[in-house]
Amino acid sequence: MRITPNITMQNSLYNIQRSRSQLDSIQEKIASGRNYNRPSDDPVSARLLVGFGDRLRTTEQYQSNINKANVWLKMTDTALTGLANTMYEIKRLTATITSGTDDLTFRQNTVTQLTNLRQQLADIGNTQLEDRYIFAGTATDTKPYDRNVQVPPVAATYLGNDTTSSIEIDTNSIESLNIPGDQVLGSDTNGVNILYELDRLIAAIEANDVPAIRAQANQMESGAQQLQRAQVINATRISRLDTTSKMLANTKNTLETVIGNIQTADYAKLAVEMTQQQTAFEATLSSTARISQVSLLDYL
Amino acid sequence: MGISAAFEIGKSGLKLFQVAAEVTSENIANVNTPGYSRQRVLFETAPPTTHNGFPLGTGVRVQVVERYYDSLLQKQLVNAGTTSGYDSHKLGVLQQVEPVFNEIAQDGLGAAMNDFFSAWQDLSINPSGTAERQSVLAKAQIMVDQFHYVSRSITDAITIQNESLSPLVGDINKTLSDIAQLNGYIKNTELVSGNANEMRDQRDYLIRQLAENMQVSFVENDDGTTDISYTDGSGTYALVTGTQAGSLSLAANPVALPDGSTRYDVQLTDAGGAGPTTLAPTTGKLGATVVMRDTVLQGYLDDIDALAAQVATDANGLHATGIALDGTTTGLNFFDPATTSAANISLSGDVLGKPENIAAAQDNFSGDNQNALAIARLNSVNGYSLTYDAMVAQVGLDVQTSQTVVKQGEAFMKQLTTLRDSQSGVSLDEELANLIQYQRSYQASAKLITTATEMMDVVLAMIR
Numbered sequence: 170m171r172i173t174p175n176i177t178m179q180n181s182l183y184n185i186q187r188s189r190s191q192l193d194s195i196q197e198k199i200a201s202g203r204n205y206n207r208p209s210d211d212p213v214s215a216r217l218l219v220g221f222g223d224r225l226r227t228t229e230q231y232q233s234n235i236n237k238a239n240v241w242l243k244m245t246d247t248a249l250t251g252l253a254n255t256m257y258e259i260k261r262l263t264a265t266i267t268s269g270t271d272d273l274t275f276r277q278n279t280v281t282q283l284t285n286l287r288q289q290l291a292d293i294g295n296t297q298l299e300d301r302y303i304f305a306g307t308a309t310d311t312k313p314y315d316r317n318v319q320v321p322p323v324a325a326t327y328l329g330n331d332t333t334s335s336i337e338i339d340t341n342s343i344e345s346l347n348i349p350g351d352q353v354l355g356s357d358t359n360g361v362n363i364l365y366e367l368d369r370l371i372a373a374i375e376a377n378d379v380p381a382i383r384a385q386a387n388q389m390e391s392g393a394q395q396l397q398r399a400q401v402i403n404a405t406r407i408s409r410l411d412t413t414s415k416m417l418a419n420t421k422n423t424l425e426t427v428i429g430n431i432q433t434a435d436y437a438k439l440a441v442e443m444t445q446q447q448t449a450f451e452a453t454l455s456s457t458a459r460i461s462q463v464s465l466l467d468y469l
Numbered sequence: 470m471g472i473s474a475a476f477e478i479g480k481s482g483l484k485l486f487q488v489a490a491e492v493t494s495e496n497i498a499n500v501n502t503p504g505y506s507r508q509r510v511l512f513e514t515a516p517p518t519t520h521n522g523f524p525l526g527t528g529v530r531v532q533v534v535e536r537y538y539d540s541l542l543q544k545q546l547v548n549a550g551t552t553s554g555y556d557s558h559k560l561g562v563l564q565q566v567e568p569v570f571n572e573i574a575q576d577g578l579g580a581a582m583n584d585f586f587s588a589w590q591d592l593s594i595n596p597s598g599t600a601e602r603q604s605v606l607a608k609a610q611i612m613v614d615q616f617h618y619v620s621r622s623i624t625d626a627i628t629i630q631n632e633s634l635s636p637l638v639g640d641i642n643k644t645l646s647d648i649a650q651l652n653g654y655i656k657n658t659e660l661v662s663g664n665a666n667e668m669r670d671q672r673d674y675l676i677r678q679l680a681e682n683m684q685v686s687f688v689e690n691d692d693g694t695t696d697i698s699y700t701d702g703s704g705t706y707a708l709v710t711g712t713q714a715g716s717l718s719l720a721a722n723p724v725a726l727p728d729g730s731t732r733y734d735v736q737l738t739d740a741g742g743a744g745p746t747t748l749a750p751t752t753g754k755l756g757a758t759v760v761m762r763d764t765v766l767q768g769y770l771d772d773i774d775a776l777a778a779q780v781a782t783d784a785n786g787l788h789a790t791g792i793a794l795d796g797t798t799t800g801l802n803f804f805d806p807a808t809t810s811a812a813n814i815s816l817s818g819d820v821l822g823k824p825e826n827i828a829a830a831q832d833n834f835s836g837d838n839q840n841a842l843a844i845a846r847l848n849s850v851n852g853y854s855l856t857y858d859a860m861v862a863q864v865g866l867d868v869q870t871s872q873t874v875v876k877q878g879e880a881f882m883k884q885l886t887t888l889r890d891s892q893s894g895v896s897l898d899e900e901l902a903n904l905i906q907y908q909r910s911y912q913a914s915a916k917l918i919t920t921a922t923e924m925m926d927v928v929l930a931m932i933r
Contacts, residue, residue: 173890173891173899174898176890176891179886179890180883183879203573205573206571206574207868208572208862208865209567209864209865209866209867209868212862212869215572215573215861216859219573219858219861223854223855226583226584227587227849233590234593301597306836308835309835309836310597310835332837334593334836335838335842341849343842464897465898465901465902466897466901
């Protein structure tokens with residue numbers, strides 16, 4: 170084939186350009202620390218990267234959901250423990266008087282103590298987290314319990330509703346957050362209506378009505394069991410969130426590793442490639458410079 | 470036949486080697502002229518005469534000055550030029566749009582959508598929280614802004630394609646009339662004498678340039694003119710017939726561009742004056758411009774519009790059934806219900822600046838979060854992020870495919886150019902060698918005349 174100086178020059182330019190663009194692409198990877206800087210660098214990897222990126226964000230959001238829910242659940246746990254302890258006190262006090270007594274002072278004493286404990290139950294039942302009543306169902310702006318002893322006892326003690334609200338803790342994984350008050354201190358329609366039964370206990374003690382006191386003592390026992398069930402439910406939730414949180418941390422870790430494997434530039438490898446490419450580039454430049462200086466004119 | 474014959478032969482040599490040196494100097498001068506084909510002088514012996522019973526030559530003469538030229542190579546260059554014109558323009562436009570979808574380098578619409586639905590997750594945990602409600606509105610605004618940005622970027626790219634038609638058409642028209650003019654010159658020149666080599670080179674070069682803009686076929690006539698025709702889905706048209714050139718023009722299409730400006734149709738008045746007819750170009754730079762405007766970029770825009778409309782419709786569908794913080798207001802829209810595209814998606818007046826109107830609840834209790842939770846889950850249920858991610862990958866794939874095609878095209882083009890250069894390109898070394906050869910021959914012819922003069926002197930001396 171006949172070679173003209175133009176062919177040589179065009180070839181040289183073409184090769185210099187190719188060499189340069191390869192050098193440039195290696196340099197970009199090193200400078201950005203990323204293997205892929207735009208979708209067209211590798212559409213398949215880009216698809217994976219944005220997909221994993223989405224999952225990473227979602228996972229972080231679920232973790233944030235769990236952290237916030239944990240505050241609520243821990244608060245609920247503390248409140249339930251307080252209720253259970255108070256209930257234990259009530260049961261202990263009631264036990265001292267199940268046979269009734271003619272000692273008016275003792276009865277009044279007991280009534281005073283029970284009244285205090287009743288107020289304590291209602292106060293704990295009215296626990297708030299950031300202005301929200303945690304035992305009011307979804308009526309979180311309604312104070313669910315009246316702290317005062319009702320004379321005569323009134324059945325309608327619970328003012329919240331029986332709705333449970335749920336949050337998402339993982340993809341398609343829903344967990345209930347609150348325990349409505351009717352499952353804790355009960356209501357006139359659901360479970361043992363603890364405050365009402367307590368009011369009736371106080372009335373019975375004041376009247377020294379022994380059968381009624383015994384009946385109410387049994388009610389207090391059932392009430393304590395109801396609180397225990399609530400505690401178990403809450404503890405189960407805390408433990409589920411804990412497990413899910415660990416799984417999410419694991420997922421996040423895996424995702425970050427995978428993203429890192431695809432995206433993080435391997436400097437050692439790139440440095441070697443850079444050196445190779447640089448040698449090739451310099452060789453191209455050098456040979457171009459030499460060949461383009463040779464001409465028959467120099468010898469005529 | 471006498472000594473004077475030697476004079477004649479010497480003179481023909483002098484004349485011819487002078488022509489040869491001129492052709493060589495023309496070659497050297499045009500070493501860098503694009504489209505130039507090197508020329509050479511073909512010699513032939515002058516017709517012999519008979520002397521003293523022997524046939525003897527009368528010297529040398531120019532048979533023809535011809536150019537090194539391969540018409541098949543020209544055809545291949547023309548076709549390769551069309552492909553490369555289309556591909557490189559397409560790649561250029563795609564690379565301008567790619568940064569909009571570059572979700573791996575920086576957060577864009579994909580991240581904004583995720584953040585928006587995350588804000589709803591936060592709201593589901595504290596449905597009555599003012600901060601959470603504000604956050605939902607803020608993230609929604611960011612997402613809306615991102616939709617606008619993507620939409621505007623693509624719309625702008627479409628408009629730029631449309632506007633670039635005007636200079637492109639002007640360029641093509643100038644090329645067409647230049648070719649027709651050259652046709653006339655070549656015909657006239659060759660009627661008088663020889664080959665119009667330089668003008669043919671120019672015409673070949675113009676045809677190659679024309680082919681980069683649109684696919685043409687050409688055929689050379691006996692009188693030296695070249696006719697050029699163009700074919701697309703709408704028919705076959707004569708662009709140049711002899712010295713007549715057709716011309717392209719732009720006409721307004723009734724369907725406006727996405728940004729409301731006029732969409733141009735390319736029309737052709739053919740070399741015979743018929744038309745204008747609306748073309749459907751799909752080849753060369755002209756085709757790439759129209760295809761990018763009407764198909765590729767429009768496709769991206771349609772996808773992003775569909776996504777925006779779906780997000781708005783789905784979110785509104787749930788939001789309207791929910792209940793605001795006051796526990797009674799319902800039927801509110803979150804996004805403007807008139808939303809049909811990424812360009813006009815916006816927050817509805819119901820919630821804009823009124824975080825208390827966000828319907829997080831499905832019943833009249835402030836702690837109810839069912840609606841917030843349902844909206845938060847829309848993304849994982851309906852997969853908006855997946856749709857968008859697929860778009861990102863699609864754009865990446867389009868650019869990458871285009872890059873590969875352009876790279877192959879460049880290599881092919883380079884191969885063809887090398888072949889053409891090998892055949893037609895000027896080699897200075899070769900020309901210099903030729904020059905010396907012609908110089909020596911010229912000196913020899915001069916010597917011949919000197920010798921003949923001396924011989925003549927001898928003869929004349931005898932007479933004296």
